[in-house]
Structures are given as structure tokens and as C-alpha cells.
Amino acid sequence: MFEKIFIEKDIKDNTYTKKVLTHFKDTPIQYLDKVEDVWGRVKKPYLQKRTSLNLFIGKKMGELVKEAPDAYGMGEQKHYYFIHAYNCIYECQYCYLQGYFNSPDIVLFINHDEIIQQMQKKVDMNPDSWFHAGEFSDSLALSHITDEWSEYWDFFKKNKQAKLELRTKSVNIKSIINLEPLENVFVSFTLAGFEEGKKFDLKTPSVKARLKTIEKLVNKGFKIGIHFDPIIYTESTIESYNEIIGFIAKLIPKEKLGYISIGVVRFTKDVYREVERNYSDSSMLHQNFIKSFDGKVRYSTPMRMWILNTVKDICIKNNIDENVIYLCMEND
Numbered sequence: 001m002f003e004k005i006f007i008e009k010d011i012k013d014n015t016y017t018k019k020v021l022t023h024f025k026d027t028p029i030q031y032l033d034k035v036e037d038v039w040g041r042v043k044k045p046y047l048q049k050r051t052s053l054n055l056f057i058g059k060k061m062g063e064l065v066k067e068a069p070d071a072y073g074m075g076e077q078k079h080y081y082f083i084h085a086y087n088c089i090y091e092c093q094y095c096y097l098q099g100y101f102n103s104p105d106i107v108l109f110i111n112h113d114e115i116i117q118q119m120q121k122k123v124d125m126n127p128d129s130w131f132h133a134g135e136f137s138d139s140l141a142l143s144h145i146t147d148e149w150s151e152y153w154d155f156f157k158k159n160k161q162a163k164l165e166l167r168t169k170s171v172n173i174k175s176i177i178n179l180e181p182l183e184n185v186f187v188s189f190t191l192a193g194f195e196e197g198k199k200f201d202l203k204t205p206s207v208k209a210r211l212k213t214i215e216k217l218v219n220k221g222f223k224i225g226i227h228f229d230p231i232i233y234t235e236s237t238i239e240s241y242n243e244i245i246g247f248i249a250k251l252i253p254k255e256k257l258g259y260i261s262i263g264v265v266r267f268t269k270d271v272y273r274e275v276e277r278n279y280s281d282s283s284m285l286h287q288n289f290i291k292s293f294d295g296k297v298r299y300s301t302p303m304r305m306w307i308l309n310t311v312k313d314i315c316i317k318n319n320i321d322e323n324v325i326y327l328c329m330e331n332d
């Protein structure tokens with residue numbers, strides 16, 4: 001899976017480091033002082049991840065828990081995301097990581113204790129804060145090798161008002177399926193229509209497989225969140241969302257569905273340039289994007305509003321409580 005593993009010298013005996021290494025007994029290892037000494041120093045083209053991917057294990061310094069932008073999550077509470085990894089083994093065509101970092105190599109940070117300490121400080125000020133995992137990576141895709149979630153579970157068991165969201169497209173639930181389902185922990189899946197998933201979410205588990213995983217988690221008593229984001233407009237978008245929302249409404253009982261976010265595809269200028277380079281023949285690009293109020297490349301406001309409201313209406317028609325639906329990153 002990885003060509004080489006780079007490990008910061010100071011953490012070579014850390015329990016998480018050792019746990020990760022048990023999965024890669026034959027992979028060459030190189031020790032370094034800091035991940036940043038090598039990772040991202042020279043531009044590595046994003047699509048090299050297909051043929052040559054390295055793993056870095058290190059300790060994240062500085063601010064580990066950051067305030068999330070407006071409209072990041074539901075409700076008026078404070079929302080934070082925390083950084084425990086960079087980059088992803090999947091390859092969604094719209095992924096913003098392709099224009100964000102200089103390298104697609106995966107970085108795993110092992111100082112979860114320090115992330116949790118910083119969370120505690122936020123919770124001491126605002127007990128009902130939300131914490132989101134998966135801003136710079138998929139929160140479950142590699143969780144069988146990192147196995148950190150039980151440590152976070154302990155924190156959220158103690159801090160019942162605080163909430164955790166694990167954002168994912170993965171079906172890799174080995175590390176959480178035997179943990180106690182908590183009322184304040186949500187496993188949230190990004191979904192699209194079946195066809196759109198096939199076209200744009202490359203290398204991820206299929207939408208059908210994600211639905212099966214949701215079913216398993218619901219049966220175990222887990223709370224679920226859904227992100228219909230980013231919606232990419234195709235001729236069959238509305239039909240596709242009718243279908244997938246019908247499945248979701250039947251699959252997730254009301255008391256287990258925490259929230260549904262709805263958002264439309266959008267790119268920063270840099271990410272859009274990368275998408276054009278990496279997926280030049282993608283049908284996603286054959287659309288009328290404009291440069292929007294915040295410098296992002298997206299559909300025009302009337303089109304965005306039409307898509308968002310149409311998908312929201314489909315949810316409501318399927319008896320999904322309007323109060324659990326929020327529109328993502330659309331505060332103009």
C-alpha cells in the first residue's frame with residue numbers, strides 16, 4: 001500500500017506508531033526529525049498517489065482543534081474540526097485536497113491525547129461544542145490501522161453535551177462497530193446518487209456499500225449523519241436524489257438521524273485548476289460554473305438555490321424532519 005514509511009524519531013516508540021507498523025512489516029522505514037522536513041517540500045503531483053504513495057507518521061504541533069467556518073454544521077453551537085491526519089486513499093474528482101497540499105502522501109498524527117486536551121479546553125468554555133473529524137482526510141478509511149477512536153469515545157462519554165462527528169465515505173467500521181453507541185457521536189456518510197457516486201467518487205466504496213454500512217451501524221444503535229454534499233448537477237440529479245433519499249428515509253429511523261446537510265459542488269480557484277488538470281475529461285467540468293461572491297467557482301446563485309431547495313423538498317416529502325436539514329456553506 002505504501003512505498004515507504006517516514007517516522008519522526010521522537011515518536012518511534014509511541015503506542016500508535018507501533019500499532020500502525022504492525023500492518024506494514026515489510027515496508028521500508030526512514031526516520032526524520034519532523035514530517036515537514038520531507039512531506040510537501042517539493043511538489044508531488046496529486047495523481048502520483050495512484051502509483052507511489054508514502055506514509056508519514058508524526059506529531060502535529062500548534063492548533064490541533066480549529067474553529068470551523070460558518071455553516072459548517074447544524075445549529076448555533078460552536079463547531080470545531082480537529083486535525084489527526086492529512087490526505088486520503090480515495091480519489092473523488094471534486095476533492096479539495098488536490099489543490100490544498102503540495103503532496104498526496106498520507107500523514108497520520110499520533111498525539112491524540114493532545115488533541116483531546118485541546119477539545120477539553122473548548123468544552124470547558126462551551127460544553128455543547130461540536131467536533132468534526134475528516135476535514136483533511138477520511139475519518140474511517142484507515143481507522144483499522146490507526147485505531148484511535150476508542151480514546152475519543154472515552155472523552156465523549158465523559159462530556160455528554162459535546163458532540164463528535166466522524167465524516168466518511170468508507171465502509172471500514174472495524175474500529176468502531178464494537179464501541180458503545182453514544183447519543184453524542186455521529187458517524188456521518190457523504191452520499192450521492194448511485195450513478196453520480198460511480199462517476200465522481202473514484203476508488204471509494206460504492207454508494208450501495210455505504211448504505212449497507214449505515215444499516216449495520218443503525219442496527220447496532222449508532223447515530224447517523226448524512227451529507228448530500230457536493231451535489232453535482234447532471235440530467236438525472238433530481239431523479240437520483242429522489243431514489244437515494246427514499247432509501248435513507250426507510251433505512252434510518254427518525255431518532256437515529258442526527259442531521260442531513262445539503263451542499264452544491266464548489267471549488268477554490270486553485271482546486272479548480274487542479275481538477276481541470278487531473279480530470280480533464282470529467283463531465284463535472286462541462287458545466288456553467290461562475291466565480292462567486294467568495295472567490296469560489298460554483299453554479300450561479302439561482303441554480304444553487306434551485307438545487308438546494310429541490311433536494312431539501314425531496315427530503316421533506318419523504319417525511320424527514322425539516323429541523324434536521326441544513327444547507328451547507330450557503331450563507332450569501
Ligand code: SF4
Nearest residue numbers: 088090091092095137
Ligand atoms: S473521501 Fe473525502 S477526503 Fe477522500 S478523496 Fe473523497 S472527498 Fe477527498
